[in-house]
Amino acid sequence: MIRVEGLSKVFRRPRTFSGPFGTVRTLFTRQYEEKLAVDDVSFEIDEGEIVGYLGPNGAGKSTTIKMLTGILTPTGGSIEVNGLVPWRERTANARNVGVVFGQRSQLWWDLPLIESLRLVGALYDVRHFDKALSKVREILGLDGFLDTPVRQLSLGQRMRGDLAAAVLYEPPLLYLDEPTVGLDVLAKEAVREFIVETNRSGRTTVMLTTHDLADVEALCKRIILIDHGKVLFDGAIDALVNQPRRLVVELESGTRTYDIHDDLPGMVATIAAEHTIRDLSIVEPDLESVIKGIYAR
Ligand SMILES: Nc1ncnc2c1ncn2[C@@H]1O[C@H](COP(=O)(O)OP(=O)(O)OP(=O)(O)O)[C@@H](O)[C@H]1O
Numbered sequence: 001m002i003r004v005e006g007l008s009k010v011f012r013r014p015r016t017f018s019g020p021f022g023t024v025r026t027l028f029t030r031q032y033e034e035k036l037a038v039d040d041v042s043f044e045i046d047e048g049e050i051v052g053y054l055g056p057n058g059a060g061k062s063t064t065i066k067m068l069t070g071i072l073t074p075t076g077g078s079i080e081v082n083g084l085v086p087w088r089e090r091t092a093n094a095r096n097v098g099v100v101f102g103q104r105s106q107l108w109w110d111l112p113l114i115e116s117l118r119l120v121g122a123l124y125d126v127r128h129f130d131k132a133l134s135k136v137r138e139i140l141g142l143d144g145f146l147d148t149p150v151r152q153l154s155l156g157q158r159m160r161g162d163l164a165a166a167v168l169y170e171p172p173l174l175y176l177d178e179p180t181v182g183l184d185v186l187a188k189e190a191v192r193e194f195i196v197e198t199n200r201s202g203r204t205t206v207m208l209t210t211h212d213l214a215d216v217e218a219l220c221k222r223i224i225l226i227d228h229g230k231v232l233f234d235g236a237i238d239a240l241v242n243q244p245r246r247l248v249v250e251l252e253s254g255t256r257t258y259d260i261h262d263d264l265p266g267m268v269a270t271i272a273a274e275h276t277i278r279d280l281s282i283v284e285p286d287l288e289s290v291i292k293g294i295y296a297r
Pocket residue numbers: 011012013035036037055056057058059060061062063064
């Protein structure tokens with residue numbers, strides 16, 4: 001479904017100067033600095049998968065997604081989405097993908113939600129609009145606010161409207177960039193349920209970017225972790241979390257950690273024979289600490 005190989009993106013921006021006459025220098029020197037936002041990234045995503053594409057702020061996630069949608073042209077490497085090269089066949093590619101950017105709406109701000117959805121329907125040539133709408137309005141619970149202008153919607157309502165617009169034309173692939181950002185727990189739950197249902201009923205492939213690891217635990221079997229534009233991990237979450245528990249001991253010389261395999265009392269006895277143990281604790285491998293550990297490597 002998605003094949004990415006050796007993908008890179010370099011942004012070139014004018015070098016800015018601070019201090020007295022900084023603005024004038026910026027305007028006249030014409031020096032540029034380069035930022036390698038995505039650096040030799042490769043992965044494949046199969047039909048029907050839900051993959052979490054995770055990384056700290058500035059890691060290169062949105063830049064990758066923008067290249068996958070065709071908004072940005074890569075500096076190097078190749079991308080194929082459903083047999084198409086996104087930036088060359090941008091319109092055809094757009095029909096294959098639904099996109100939600102949680103931080104900003106794709107809807108028309110001044111139009112009532114229903115009008116925005118009608119426009120999406122017309123743009124994407126949705127033949128049986130009423131049928132398509134009735135499917136999403138029920139599952140996303142749009143009824144109370146279909147006639148409200150988008151600018152007056154609460155964040156949770158707006159997100160549901162954006163999700164509706166993204167799936168109205170039944171694309172086989174969804175890119176969701178922080179779809180639960182800023183939502184309360186119930187609204188997050190509703191969005192997650194919608195994603196699961198869309199993936200299950202239509203075999204829709206989902207690539208999800210989020211900082212909320214509860215989203216990841218609820219939705220993804222596989223994650224791709226990136227930082228500084230590079231892939232640090234690509235694999236099953238189970239493999240990450242099914243790591244041994246860790247024993248953390250406070251010794252006089254400082255803190256040490258050990259993987260716990262089987263004989264915990266024996267391990268403690270061995271350590272105690274050589275050191276004075278001040279305190280000890282056992283740490284379960286949760287996703288957050290495992291991911292933090294990978295970033296820190
Ligand atoms: N249009 C641009 N021009 C110059 N630099 C850019 C541009 N867009 C992104 N960058 C830089 O590229 C890097 C990657 O940015 P990107 O938005 O892909 O990160 P991200 O992983 O999505 O981060 P976040 O979690 O904060 O959204 C950052 O250092 C960012 O400043």
